[in-house]
Amino acid sequence: MDKSELEKRVSIIKRRKEEGITLCLEKPVQARKVTTLFEDVRLFNDALPEIDFDDIDISTKFLGHKFDAPVFIGAMTGGADMAKKVNKNLAEAAEELGIGMAVGSQRAGLLTKGLAETYSITRKVAPDIFIGSNIGGAQLAEGFSIEAAKKLVEMLDADALYVHLNPLQEAIQPEGEPRFGNVLKRIKELSAGLDKPVIAKEVGAGISDTTAKKLQSAGVAAIEIAGMGGTSWSGVESYRAKEANMGLKFKAGNILWDWGIPTAAALYGVRKAVKLPVVASGGIRNGLEMAKAIAMGADLCAMAWPLLRPATISGAKVKEYIDETIFALKTAMFITGSRNIAELKKARHVITGELKDWCEVYDRA
Numbered sequence: 372m373d374k375s376e377l378e379k380r381v382s383i384i385k386r387r388k389e390e391g392i393t394l395c396l397e398k399p400v401q402a403r404k405v406t407t408l409f410e411d412v413r414l415f416n417d418a419l420p421e422i423d424f425d426d427i428d429i430s431t432k433f434l435g436h437k438f439d440a441p442v443f444i445g446a447m448t449g450g451a452d453m454a455k456k457v458n459k460n461l462a463e464a465a466e467e468l469g470i471g472m473a474v475g476s477q478r479a480g481l482l483t484k485g486l487a488e489t490y491s492i493t494r495k496v497a498p499d500i501f502i503g504s505n506i507g508g509a510q511l512a513e514g515f516s517i518e519a520a521k522k523l524v525e526m527l528d529a530d531a532l533y534v535h536l537n538p539l540q541e542a543i544q545p546e547g548e549p550r551f552g553n554v555l556k557r558i559k560e561l562s563a564g565l566d567k568p569v570i571a572k573e574v575g576a577g578i579s580d581t582t583a584k585k586l587q588s589a590g591v592a593a594i595e596i597a598g599m600g601g602t603s604w605s606g607v608e609s610y611r612a613k614e615a616n617m618g619l620k621f622k623a624g625n626i627l628w629d630w631g632i633p634t635a636a637a638l639y640g641v642r643k644a645v646k647l648p649v650v651a652s653g654g655i656r657n658g659l660e661m662a663k664a665i666a667m668g669a670d671l672c673a674m675a676w677p678l679l680r681p682a683t684i685s686g687a688k689v690k691e692y693i694d695e696t697i698f699a700l701k702t703a704m705f706i707t708g709s710r711n712i713a714e715l716k717k718a719r720h721v722i723t724g725e726l727k728d729w730c731e732v733y734d735r736a
């Protein structure tokens with residue numbers, strides 16, 4: 372590629388990455404008529420917890436790494452100046468809190484040093500935490516090599532590589548690559564060839580029990596469910612399709628705005644289907660939802676969109692949001708008599724309403 376072509380590609384990437392952030396900040400991009408279904412999960416109150424609030428231990432382990440709280444900053448960005456600032460602030464908060472984070476899709480980072488720095492800033496400001504690299508399943512399917520994947524991991528000295536599986540987003544995105552022909556085979560090769568764990572994730576439409584089983588046999592080390600009820604990537608891309616005068620994509624993006632497996636339902640199905648560590652995500656917004664997710668078997672809980680606005684301001688603002696989440700989680704642990712995360716995982720709960728319908732389908736499988 373000659374210099375002017377490279378400059379053109381870099382500027383297109385920067386624009387696209389900035390559009391993703393700006394749309395998420397300025398437009399309604401959350402699920403419209405559907406929810407995560409965590410409202411259908413009820414934990415039992417324990418009026419006799421026999422523990423002191425201050426003795427509650429929320430630390431946990433994930434893929435051999437210690438986390439000071441079962442909280443994760445979901446994959447978001449990189450590849451633009453604004454993204455560099457967001458990543459820096461997210462990483463600052465994650466380092467201070469002793470939790471993990473992932474960066475957004477990193478292919479752009481291979482193009483120039485300047486773009487690479489928008490991702491590697493995370494490791495620079497957060498030397499001690501678990502950081503995840505990120506690549507798309509569509510890119511893997513199209514031949515993104517294991518050597519190139521290793522470079523993404525090296526870029527951040529990452530502890531794992533996330534592969535995002537986003538067929539709906541690719542179908543609606545104006546420049547999407549909705550070609551997933553041999554994606555599972557490529558995930559298998561990647562899991563075998565990379566010396567770091569591979570984690571499969573969705574981006575808000577959820578992983579099902581059957582998909583989870585296929586991913587487990589392909590050798591992934593963990594699954595982030597990224598279910599429905601939070602950010603809609605069909606929605607975000609439909610705004611972009613409208614701008615690009617792509618009527619079919621704009622309309623389909625609206626029709627499928629709320630498409631997906633509600634997060635609590637995806638969690639139930641995946642937890643039942645596989646033995647792997649599971650990260651609950653997609654529309655998780657507070658510590659009570661986190662407590663419910665952990666009681667249903669999640670190992671960590673990730674949030675993305677709620678942390679974006681604070682991350683445009685400062686690391687302290689990101690930390691403030693996560694501190695609130697952690698305090699509510701700890702309170703939920705106190706009133707369920709859960710001394711630590713292992714005990715919270717066993718907290719009794721009731722499943723009601725629509726979620727019960729989903730669970731019945733999984734139970735029959």
Ligand SMILES: Cc1cc2nc3c(=O)[nH]c(=O)nc-3n(C[C@H](O)[C@H](O)[C@H](O)COP(=O)(O)O)c2cc1C
Nearest residue numbers: 445446447475476535574597601602653654675676
């Ligand atoms: C601004 C923004 C950018 C995102 N970019 C990526 C990405 O590059 N790669 C990825 O795997 N997920 C990406 N996601 C998806 C999130 O990791 C997450 O799965 C999804 O937004 C659902 O979680 P939420 O409801 O907490 O936002 C992005 C999310 C946001 C809000």
